[in-house]
Amino acid sequence: MDYILKYKSVRQKTLDLSDHLNEEDMVVQPIEDVSPTKWHLGHTTWFFETFILLPHKKDFELFNANYPFLFNSYYESAGERILRATRGNLTQPYLNEIIRYREYIDSHMLEFLNSSAFKDEYQYMVEVGLNHEQQHQELLLTDIKYVLGHNPLFPTYQKNIIQINDFIKDESFSEIKEGVYFVGHQNDGFCYDNELGIHQIYLQSFKIRNSLITNREYLEFMNDGGYQKFHFWLSEGWDWVNKNNIQAPLYWNFSNKEWVYYTLNGLRPIDLDAPVSHISYFEADAFASWKGMRLPTEFEWEVAVKEIHKTIPENANFLDKNILMPVPAYKNNQLYGDVWEWTASSYLPYPYYKKADGALGEYNGKFMINQMVLRGGSVATPVSHIRSSYRNFFQTNKRWQFTGIRLVDYL
């Protein structure tokens, strides 16, 4: 029955997030990566319709025969769909139609989950659907941040200004010894196929910074000519910096002789003690190079986090805190939350990984190339969505997610 509670709660959270917005905010797609809020609302609903109700619920009928074409994202197995770049042209269906679509599907889902027709073997797909929706909650926030943060009026998403007074400045490291370790998902809870299975890897001994790199440290890099000196940069990163004239993290603006940045709480002075965010892998790597250190591999991160935290710390800055911007560390145990941490690991399959048949096989496996793994979750991640074995992944030039830096070094 907790499926039902979780279903209700996750579905409601998506609506809550969009409640901050006017219909007009929900339509546009300024770049291909950024989908309209309305589309997220429809697509997450289509997922349950397509992968649960349509194949399994007796006599279920599509809400609208055109919607699968509109709301399929990239599932070749699920048929034709609109070009990704045209999501932002769909002024119709209107928001109220999409809300009706959500209500229709929710009503059918709840009926189905409560019925005897719902078999245990369907549970995993429902879990996938809910985790999928949580991922889109994060995207909904980062996408709307892109829309509002590129508007010359810099409108706010919320006005929840947080003052953190009692943070601790901490640049200490934790040490991990050389040896064979287990990584991968290892308990009963839900996980994606890309976290399976638990397996052994060999690590050199290393130390890992307990806190994230702050805006203050990143500004030192900038002021030291970080963006102007080629030798800190990967060749492809250096091309990217020059071609796009990159001078600072995304959302930073130099205005009246000082740096400010756009946050979901509006345009604000840079908080120097908060973790740096909205940087590409190229920038994270260049910063590490400037600092004479490096980014952790995803295995180093996972081993370290398991050593340091038994569970996710109470004060970790996730979506549930509703702060929606990285803030200075309360304590030194900041290994979860605030920003996704770029790792030095490419997103590749674990040993024995098998791509599932059908649509699930398209969920993770087909993206395992030319992307880097990120770990730890961000201010836009629901805490119930994250775990130590969780593997997020993006291309090396992406900056619209809450992405930051943790450093390691060999001993």
Add this chain to the structure above:
Amino acid sequence: MDYILKYKSVRQKTLDLSDHLNEEDMVVQPIEDVSPTKWHLGHTTWFFETFILLPHKKDFELFNANYPFLFNSYYESAGERILRATRGNLTQPYLNEIIRYREYIDSHMLEFLNSSAFKDEYQYMVEVGLNHEQQHQELLLTDIKYVLGHNPLFPTYQKNIIQINDFIKDESFSEIKEGVYFVGHQNDGFCYDNELGIHQIYLQSFKIRNSLITNREYLEFMNDGGYQKFHFWLSEGWDWVNKNNIQAPLYWNFSNKEWVYYTLNGLRPIDLDAPVSHISYFEADAFASWKGMRLPTEFEWEVAVKEIHKTIPENANFLDKNILMPVPAYKNNQLYGDVWEWTASSYLPYPYYKKADGALGEYNGKFMINQMVLRGGSVATPVSHIRSSYRNFFQTNKRWQFTGIRLVDYL
């Protein structure tokens, strides 16, 4: 005082046109050419604010200091502005804010027009502002047609289905004799600078078709392999056809073994007796070549229309008829309305043309290259906006306007 009436009437018409739409429809910009409805509402208002109120009305204050940056289109003289391609990212200001902007400017304008501070020398600029707004009424309609017509749901703009029963099928020609003729604007009414001044040109004798080319005739061209045979096409047109895989006019879809087209009145079977529309210059020229005839020069068109019509015929299909799609000819006098007619003339300055100083100089003159002249007005043109000397102009590959074909031949 008729300025005031005209001002009210033109400004109201723009609102009337957007009344068919939901806020959500008004935000997006699927291609660079197509601006959001909201932007049209703001930009036409900015025009009066910037070129009348700000320089001339005492103590006038900007409605919002950010708006000039948002609503300037391409006037370098009027300062910095957003990139054209980003108009569709502006979810804010919301529609109701823009309506308030219109009300604020209208109130100031009416006060100013009624005051003694309003000098005769400002009249031309007010006329320009109103004609400018009428041009944007046409763009508003063609732009929203693009938005709705590319939505897989094919929503209607209005449901005003017109049945024309008593049309006349007429493929006759009128003849014009060789000689020197006057062209250009020649009476007291308003005109743009590009229509000045009246001057002599030399024409060969020719005959001009009294009716527009119909969908039936265009379909014959298509069925005869018109899009597959290079020798009908200009070289650049042939490249355009092949690169973009062009097979039919814009908005035509082949569905269930028949051609249908999207109109502002919804998706409908092709009306074979109606004039063909939404074709590029390349297509118009290829059709003429296939037919063994040619497109008229703008001078041939202007001389012929002055010979044939004393005034604009009552039944001409302009915006005021509210049909919003080309329809079969009632009578043979179809030289105005329905579709803009591509001419074989490049858009170049007339003799003695002088680009005005300041912003007015940017209105027409700077576009006089690599575009072709169109004549006659369309279903989206207000009848009070058109005249025999009116010169419209577009690039040779554009199809989102109501554009069609009239043919001429030498005798």
Add this chain to the structure above:
Amino acid sequence: MDYILKYKSVRQKTLDLSDHLNEEDMVVQPIEDVSPTKWHLGHTTWFFETFILLPHKKDFELFNANYPFLFNSYYESAGERILRATRGNLTQPYLNEIIRYREYIDSHMLEFLNSSAFKDEYQYMVEVGLNHEQQHQELLLTDIKYVLGHNPLFPTYQKNIIQINDFIKDESFSEIKEGVYFVGHQNDGFCYDNELGIHQIYLQSFKIRNSLITNREYLEFMNDGGYQKFHFWLSEGWDWVNKNNIQAPLYWNFSNKEWVYYTLNGLRPIDLDAPVSHISYFEADAFASWKGMRLPTEFEWEVAVKEIHKTIPENANFLDKNILMPVPAYKNNQLYGDVWEWTASSYLPYPYYKKADGALGEYNGKFMINQMVLRGGSVATPVSHIRSSYRNFFQTNKRWQFTGIRLVDYL
């Protein structure tokens, strides 16, 4: 029989022009516009093979069955061909093979021209072939100038440094009266179809500068901020300037505090008294706008040149002079030669123009869109190729030809 002499002489001239080059210079294609010298040698030969020998000479056999595919330029009627942009990848056939190809075709052509099988009706096509080859002589020179002038070593094509001491500085104008004039080809000699037929046009009275605009005058425009002030420019030209960061004519380099330019005689200080060259239509038009004048229409140019010159002046700077760079005017009659003069006329068909059937129809007619007419010939044009009715044409952003400015104004 003078066909035979002319055939030999034109064909030899092409070889003479390539004699300045090493095989290695003849292979490359740095931009799509610029074809390799080897390709010009082959293509001009293919023209005679394809349009004279193959259809008309009995038992003629292709030199090599692959060559039509390699050496056809854009004749859809003549079958498949390599993509234009890949001409520069063809390291083979080697130059000596192409020379053998020329010899083979020349031998057949001479045999054929001398034979009774050669009919009068073929003469026009032979004339076209020879004029075609002369056009490619001009292209061969402008193309190799592009290759050598973009090489950081700035190698010379020839070392024929010309000193002009006794030139006349002349900024006078000639006046032409308003009225109806004849334009178009009007004598028995060869002309292209785009110059036919002679017809009447109406001109306003105007005055035309007797000399071309010099580098000195153009430098004044540059020093007055010509490239920085939008109001001199067409909108499309202003975009072009900014997107390509245009600051000076092509081949100008600012080096050690002075402007120098690359010429076929090597890198040299700017000759301030020589006509400006290698500018786009956009630049020509902006200069005219800065000067408060305008470019002539092609009809104004043609009428003026016929009024002023009975025949082409002896001292006109054409290819036959072997100077290969524009030089200061000896006398004030500089209406021919030095540089092609951009006119304010779009390249469009004359009245009664009919595209020929077959390949000839692809020679001129299919390019009559989005190009501007140039008149007068350049340092790379054979004098026997030019005439008062000759219409050259290029897109408005092209600069690799010898292109310059003459101004006119209304009286």
Add this chain to the structure above:
Amino acid sequence: MDYILKYKSVRQKTLDLSDHLNEEDMVVQPIEDVSPTKWHLGHTTWFFETFILLPHKKDFELFNANYPFLFNSYYESAGERILRATRGNLTQPYLNEIIRYREYIDSHMLEFLNSSAFKDEYQYMVEVGLNHEQQHQELLLTDIKYVLGHNPLFPTYQKNIIQINDFIKDESFSEIKEGVYFVGHQNDGFCYDNELGIHQIYLQSFKIRNSLITNREYLEFMNDGGYQKFHFWLSEGWDWVNKNNIQAPLYWNFSNKEWVYYTLNGLRPIDLDAPVSHISYFEADAFASWKGMRLPTEFEWEVAVKEIHKTIPENANFLDKNILMPVPAYKNNQLYGDVWEWTASSYLPYPYYKKADGALGEYNGKFMINQMVLRGGSVATPVSHIRSSYRNFFQTNKRWQFTGIRLVDYL
């Protein structure tokens, strides 16, 4: 002293490879990846001039002050250079100048290597220079294959047709047990910094195919719809296939109802028993997916090859055999040679990797992103250049190298 012999021998080999070509073949650059032969001859020479002679040899003077600008590839530390994409525009310096350049540098190098001024600490850089030249020998061959293989005449590079009669068809596997293994360079010989240092990794048990995948097997994949079924492909690979209309390996042509391929020995029927070559990582991965297996990681490959071969087998098909195309396996020990084998490992730094200071730091380290590792060497690799720890790397869409497939599976 063996430096001197090796220096002479490697430098001579580069000249030998270019001896098959005419000067005209050596100039062009059809795509950015493919450099002209002349440029390879100059660039490898520049390497010794810049990194050995200029800093270390007393009174050494540059051969030509312009050459560093022309022949620097991507070394930011070594100053400005021509844009990579313009290498193919440099018709000058002519080949004979570049040969003179080589002679000048060789003469200085030999003098220096024989002198007491040559210190032990310079030896590594000389080794790097020679290995660098060997890498360019491979590139010279794959680049000229691209040039000749895209010429419609399909000219041969050599006519060395090899008939392999006594090959063994072998689809057996070798097994490797789970555990901790050492990888990385482990003896005294030369290696690049990216192979250091030797370190432990953990492997699952697996089996590895003793032979490479053949054209016969790849054709089965093609005939089974391999290029048409999305589920075999990575998402980015599927986009690549569709956007570029990929249907077969590079150099395959379907002609007269059979597949043929271009080889350096000319156009030939596909040898079904030879290893498939010229495929991208995307294709290698899709093939493995179709076969129900996977590509080895670079560590699996290295561990396996060390287990199976003590030394490189005598019959391995490397450059020294002068076959220049993959051929059927003589024996089952085909782990070296024929084709570079795509591995499932991203090109990333080994533990403790430190980018060297200066130019050497730009040799490998800055490319460690978004590329995959290849192992084993190809028909274009000198046997003295390869070793079990050697890491080659390319982007996932590259096909112009000799690249193929070996498979592994878990036990």
